[in-house]
Amino acid sequence: xxxxxxxxxxxxxxxxxxxxxxxxxxxxxxxxxxxxxxxxxxxxxxxxxxxxxxxxxxxxxxxxxxxxxxxxxxxxxxxxxxxxxxxxxxxxxxxxxxxxxxxxxxxxxxxxxxxxxxxxxxxxxxxxxxxxxxxxxxxxxxxxxxxxxxxxxxxxxxxxxxxxxxxxxxxxxxxxxxxxxxxxxxxxxxxxxxxxxxxxxxxxxxxxxxxxxxxxxxxxxxxxxxxxxxxxxxxxxxxxxxxxxxxxxxxxxxxxxxxxxxxxxxxxxxxxxxxxxxxxxxxxxxxxxxxxxxxxxxxxxxxxxxxxxxxxxxxxxxxxxxxxxxxxxxxxxxxxxxxxxxxxxxxxxxxxxxxxxxxxxxxxxxxxxxxxxxxxxxxxxxxxxxxxxxxxxxxxxxxxxxxxxxxxxxxx
Amino acid sequence: xxxxxxxxxxxxxxxxxxxxxxxxxxxxxxxxxxxxxxxxxxxxxxxxxxxxxxxxxxxxxxxxxxxxxxxxxxxxxxxxxxxxxxxxxxxxxxxxxxxxxxxxxxxxxxxxxxxxxxxxxxxx
Numbered sequence: 001x002x003x004x005x006x007x008x009x010x011x012x013x014x015x016x017x018x019x020x021x022x023x024x025x026x027x028x029x030x031x032x033x034x035x036x037x038x039x040x041x042x043x044x045x046x047x048x049x050x051x052x053x054x055x056x057x058x059x060x061x062x063x064x065x066x067x068x069x070x071x072x073x074x075x076x077x078x079x080x081x082x083x084x085x086x087x088x089x090x091x092x093x094x095x096x097x098x099x100x101x102x103x104x105x106x107x108x109x110x111x112x113x114x115x116x117x118x119x120x121x122x123x124x125x126x127x128x129x130x131x132x133x134x135x136x137x138x139x140x141x142x143x144x145x146x147x148x149x150x151x152x153x154x155x156x157x158x159x160x161x162x163x164x165x166x167x168x169x170x171x172x173x174x175x176x177x178x179x180x181x182x183x184x185x186x187x188x189x190x191x192x193x194x195x196x197x198x199x200x201x202x203x204x205x206x207x208x209x210x211x212x213x214x215x216x217x218x219x220x221x222x223x224x225x226x227x228x229x230x231x232x233x234x235x236x237x238x239x240x241x242x243x244x245x246x247x248x249x250x251x252x253x254x255x256x257x258x259x260x261x262x263x264x265x266x267x268x269x270x271x272x273x274x275x276x277x278x279x280x281x282x283x284x285x286x287x288x289x290x291x292x293x294x295x296x297x298x299x300x301x302x303x304x305x306x307x308x309x310x311x312x313x314x315x316x317x318x319x320x321x322x323x324x325x326x327x328x329x330x331x332x333x334x335x336x337x338x339x340x341x342x343x344x345x346x347x348x349x350x351x352x353x354x355x356x357x358x359x360x361x362x363x364x365x366x367x368x369x370x371x372x373x374x375x376x377x378x379x380x381x382x383x384x385x386x387x388x389x390x391x392x393x394x395x396x397x398x399x400x401x402x403x404x405x406x407x408x409x410x411x412x
Numbered sequence: 413x414x415x416x417x418x419x420x421x422x423x424x425x426x427x428x429x430x431x432x433x434x435x436x437x438x439x440x441x442x443x444x445x446x447x448x449x450x451x452x453x454x455x456x457x458x459x460x461x462x463x464x465x466x467x468x469x470x471x472x473x474x475x476x477x478x479x480x481x482x483x484x485x486x487x488x489x490x491x492x493x494x495x496x497x498x499x500x501x502x503x504x505x506x507x508x509x510x511x512x513x514x515x516x517x518x519x520x521x522x523x524x525x526x527x528x529x530x531x532x533x534x535x536x
Contacts, residue, residue: 348479350449350525355418366449380450380477409418 002299004307008390010035010295021360024395029175029205029339029386030364032230034292041291042232045284052280054256068283071290072273078293079222079239080213084272087238087245088281092204093123095223095238096169099200100127102248103221104167107198110136112166115158115197117142117150118376119174122369124202128169138163142170144376148177148329152185160194167198172206176368176384177329178312178336187218198244204228208388209308209338211301214239229296230388231289235282245272252278296389304389309333311387315340315396322403324412328382339386341368344403346412349381355409359402418480422513426483431490435473440465444532446524451478453486455532465536468497474529481513481522486529488512493533501533 008014011033016023025033045067051060053068069083076086089095104127108114114128118141125139132139140163143151150170158165168190173180183201190197200221203212208229214222221244225236240248250257250268257278259267269275296304313333319325324345330336344352353365364384367374374380385399406412435456445452453476461467472493474486492504509526510518518526 348449348451348477350451350479350481350522351418354519354522367447371447374450380452410423 001303001306002389004390004392007299008392010037011390012036012039014390018360018362019358024359024361024398026385026387026391026395026399027362027364028208028388028391029228029368029384031227031233032208032388033390034230034232034288035295037295038230038232038288038291042284042288045287050284053283054274064283067287068281071283071286074290074293075237075286078297079207079224079237080215081222081239082215082242085214085239085242085245087240087276088286089223089236089238090234091225091227091236092202092223095221095236096123096200096202097127098238098251099221099223100131102251103198103244104128104131106247106249108132108135108137108166111164112137113163114139115142115165115168116140117170118144119148119150119171119177119179119370119373120169121171121175121202121204122371124169124171124200125372128167137166141372144179144373146377147331148174148179148377149335150179150181150186152182155186155189160197165190165194165197167200169200169202171202171204173203173209173337174329174370174373175205175339176370176373176382177341178205178339178386179330180335180337183217183219191218205338208304210305220244226285226289226292229292231292232285235285235289242272245276250275250278254278255280299389305337307389308338308387311391311393311396312336312338312340314393315385315387315399318396318400322400324407325403328377328379339384341382341384343379343382344406344412347406347410349383351410352383352403352406355406356399356402359398359405361399361402363399419514422480422484425487426480429483429487429490431471431473431494432475432487433473434475435471440536442532442536444528444535446478446482446528448524449479451482451525451528452476453478453482453528453532455486455529457536466497466499468495469493478528479522479525481518481525482528484513485509485526489529489533498533498536501530504530 013033049063051064053065073083076083116125116128128139143154145151199219201219203222203224207224220241222239227233257275259269320327325342328341349365353363356363366381438456439459439462440457442455455474457472458470459467460470472490474490
């Protein structure tokens, strides 16, 4: 196990004060903070190695290209995938949209069903709604229970013969409730009862906390963002099984992905990696992301998971002792990863968030880009605290103390 | 600073908001929500001349749920709008609302909450 207090020292922003109080950053599901090694990797790239990739015969071009490929390999390795299976995109949202625009466009026809869940972030919901509208297909949703779990029974009773499901899209970990999806059971069920269904998993909230081995997962698409796992903003990954990738048309057209271009016609490069990389890639961000992967590997992803698990359990325990607090979502720590969400009786989420901010505590209040989920649970908004490797139980103690201030200010 | 924001006067306004309630026979009903945080307002207006929405407002009432900023802001706005016309709304801006609420400058993240009532009325 690592020492979170020591880890904290690697993150310069955590030395900040807010309203003259030490910053307690509990909004990691929104974005994570970055360690010095990631910040340095990005600036060093621009200081020493910056040049475009694949396009020069000079030393800088060479160094940049090597760094690009090396970083790409590191990230693919981190996710237990082959290098050719990793497409570099801007973020999870773009990754899902890309699947909708390429695979979806070419495979979804009238009458098809796309299965999502009531837990989904808007980025894993809206693209499917739009695709279904365009194609006269249907989106259906695996319901969520009152305790925030996916209703597996519903899925077990689903008539796949009557309603052919072309795609199942669901979150590995819910960004709002932290619900850990039973991935193995779901995948087994689908492979058994609906073998032609493609499976996409939104791993944005899983990647920071759980060890992931794409090649062992038997799913077709897995998506994630670097900035949630201590990498920079502006870069993310779309993992696609090779057999599926080979059937896809390019998404973006232009430089780098072509074989030959004339005014009349163009052919595309055979190499899968290059075919799906149009234009100048964000090498610096990829280098930064690789540094974040290395940092996490150094801590050990099993340790990272256990650390998070401890914090989730501690938060559930301490928050349920605050009278006005109502926990939303799974109450058993084994079902919950990364975040604990709650409502505060009699005080609106935004007001709670504001008072917490006055004590230096950063949380997220609102609907967390999951409006359908909030509607289902009968909530206008909620407060979410979410963790990363530098958070400690002291952070949660500070949160609870600050909630007492809410009580003082609002008399509730 | 938080004590500036959530001072007793403001909390009192939200406990006993002005002109709170529905209005039967309203000439105009407006509904507005702040999607990002779940604030919502419904505004009921009766004009002096029922057929003319540019005529002075006879009664304005409102109902809603949401954060202190949006509800308090609407309460002050409701007080101001009695007997005024919808055109008089132009006199009210963010600064004026901040002044009523006794806040020096609202945080960027709360501006939408502050302006919710105005946003609704502008749609009339």
